[in-house]
Amino acid sequence: MFPQSPSIASASNVDILIVDDEPTNLRVLSTIVRSYGYQVRQAISGIVALRAVQIQPPDLILLDIMMPEMDGYRVCEQLKFNSETKDIPIIFLSSLVSGMDKAKAFQLGGADYITKPFQVEEVLVRIDYQLTLRTLQIQLQQKNNRLREQNERLKQEIEIRQQTEVELRRSEAQLQGRTQQLQQALDELKLAQTQLAQSEKMSSLGQIAAGIAHEINNPIGFIYGNLDYASEYMEALINIINLYNKYYPQPHPEIAKRIQVSELDFVLKDFPKVLKSMLVGAERIRDIVLSMRYFSGYDQAYAQQEDIHIGLDSTLIILQSRIKEQTNRVAIEVKKEYGEIPPVNCYSGRLNQVFMNLLSNAIDAIEEKLEVVEEPFHPIIKICTQLSNSSKQFQDKNTQWVEIRIADNGIGIAPQIQRSIFDPFFTTKPVGKGTGLGLFISYSIIVEQHNGQLQCNSEVGKGTEILIRLPIEVPQSLDVSTTRKVKIAPSSLSLESDIGEM
Ligand SMILES: Nc1ncnc2c1ncn2[C@@H]1O[C@H](COP(=O)(O)OP(=O)(O)OP(=O)(O)O)[C@@H](O)[C@H]1O
Ligand SMILES: [Mg+2]
Structure with a gap:
């Protein structure tokens, strides 16, 4: 068998x-x-x-x-x-x-x-051999089929896993995108909030300044207006006294005694000087009041033709207390080189805010330098204005620009941080002293609200110059309420003047 x-x-x-x-x-x-x-x-x-x-x-x-x-x-x-x-x-x-x-x-x-x-045996053995082969073949096929099925199932599982992975990755990316959006929205919100707080501070500062200016305006008006009459009356009285002296050289002993006690000769010489200095003081108060009123024009809705020099001078008057001599330092000299410039169509209150930021930074930089230098130096802030036909940097030959340079011989800005100074919240000042928004807001006011340019040139130890370029014409209806994304201004540029020469 x-x-x-x-x-x-x-x-x-x-x-x-x-x-x-x-x-x-x-x-x-x-x-x-x-x-x-x-x-x-x-x-x-x-x-x-x-x-x-x-x-x-x-x-x-x-x-x-x-x-x-x-x-x-x-x-x-x-x-x-x-x-x-x-x-x-x-x-x-x-x-x-x-x-x-x-x-x-x-x-x-x-x-x-x-x-x-x-041979019968041969036939049977061969039949048996073929049947065995066939059976093995069938078994192999069955195994192959099972393997193929398993393979298919594995493939399907892999596909499902791959799909799940892709979906996971997609939803992870979506989540990341959403988180980024939220973070960005949060950052923008924070920035808008701080800007709002800043502009509210400026506007309430402006309101206070306007209020004080208004209150002082009337009394100073009386003083200033009456000083002329006072001078006139003083002259009349002095003339009469001189006439008495001339025609009654020997007055009653009681009058002679009073003349001596009152030092009439000195009074007659000093009185005009007193009135003169009262006039100078009253004029100064009047200037300050005018500056405060000008400076307080912060929230003006439309651009107007304004004299930039008035804005600069008003800001200087407001900052006078920081510029003059302090207990620990000498006064800062302010050199003005005002050129012939036409009025500029602008939002004067906002420009004054820029001048305020730049001049405050200049004073801070000088004070910082005074703290660290050994040998005494003469602190200077130089303000130059001029008209220029074209901007070397921007090659726009058709635009006329008013250029305002505010330079100081303070501490200067290190090259590695020059790129960051226009970023919001970038500050090198101690907590509580600087918010790091001054230049960011100034950049936005000059570049975005006035289509101007703002550039910085600085050298450590020598000082800093900030150049503002304002086009003579500014569109009337600029949307100034929107918070825009930060644009970083070119930080180091070759400017025409040399800080070292100040
Ligand atoms: N004239 C300058 N000289 C030297 N460094 C300056 C000058 N102006 C600006 N900086 C540098 O740029 C940084 C940013 O200035 P910015 O005016 O934006 O903020 P801040 O002065 O620090 O704070 P804030 O103005 O909000 O009170 C300053 O902290 C300072 O390091
Ligand atoms: Mg500042």
Whole structure:
């Protein structure tokens, strides 16, 4: 008994088709094969064989080659051509013994070749061998299929994971974007809040200044207005006293005594001087009041033609207390080199705020230098104005510019921080002294609200010059209420004047 094939539980389950045109051969072979427990079907020709296979594909075919009408080769060819029958093992049976015939049989897909007359054992061993091969092949295919299925499932899982990962990444990116947006909104809000606080501070400062100016204006008006009369009356009285002296050189002893006690000669000489200094003082108060009123024009809604020099002078008067001599330092000299410039269409209150920021920075820089230098130096703030036809830097030949330079011989700005000085909240000053908004706000007022330019040139130890360029014409309806994003101005530029020469 030959060994049982691994896939087939018993030989009785195995269906073998025997094809031979010789009925005797067919019968003998069938009897042998059947006697070993296999199920056998018979086909007397190639055509019958094909039909039998079509009805029920067998597990193996024993196929004679030499047959009329359709030989074994053609039967084999047709079976191999069909995807459903191509894997059925075919063992050729033939009395043809040439190598060519065998080669053809194998080329057409035959699994084996048995030469007639055959040995029964040989046939059975070969059948068994082919069945085992077929079973192994089926098992391999099944395994392959299972592997393919597992592979598919894995692929699907990987795809799902990849998709999930992509979605995760997308939602992470969205989240990051949202966080960034929120952070940006928060930053903008903080900035707007601080700007608002600054502008409210300026506006309430302006209101206080306007209020004080208004209150002082009337009394100073009385004083200033009456000083003329006082001078006139004083002159009249002095004339009369002089006449008395001339015509009554010997007055009553009581009057003579009073003249001596009162030091009349000194009074007569000093009185005009007193009145003169009262006039100077009153004029000064009047100037301060005017400056305060001018400076307080902070929240003006429309641009107007303004004299820049008045704005600069008003700001200087407001800052007078910081410029003059202090207990720990000498006075700062303010050099003015005002050129011939036309009125500029501008928001004067806002420009004054810029002048205030720049002059305050200049004073701070001088005070900082005074704290660190060994040898005494003469602190100077120089303010120059001039008209220029074109800007070297910007090559705009059609625009006329008013240039305002505010230079100091203070501490200067280190090159590595020059890029940052226009950034909001950038300050090198101690907490409580600087908010770091002065230059940021000034930049926004000059560049965004007046279409101007703001540049800085500085050298450590020598000083700093800030150049403002204002175009002569400014659009009337600038939206000044919006908070814009920060633009960083070019920090170090070659300016025409030399700070070192001050
Ligand atoms: N003239 C100057 N000389 C030297 N450093 C200056 C000068 N002007 C500005 N800076 C530098 O630029 C920084 C930013 O100036 P900015 O006016 O914006 O803020 P701040 O003066 O520090 O504070 P704030 O003006 O808000 O009170 C200053 O802290 C200082 O380091
Ligand atoms: Mg400042």
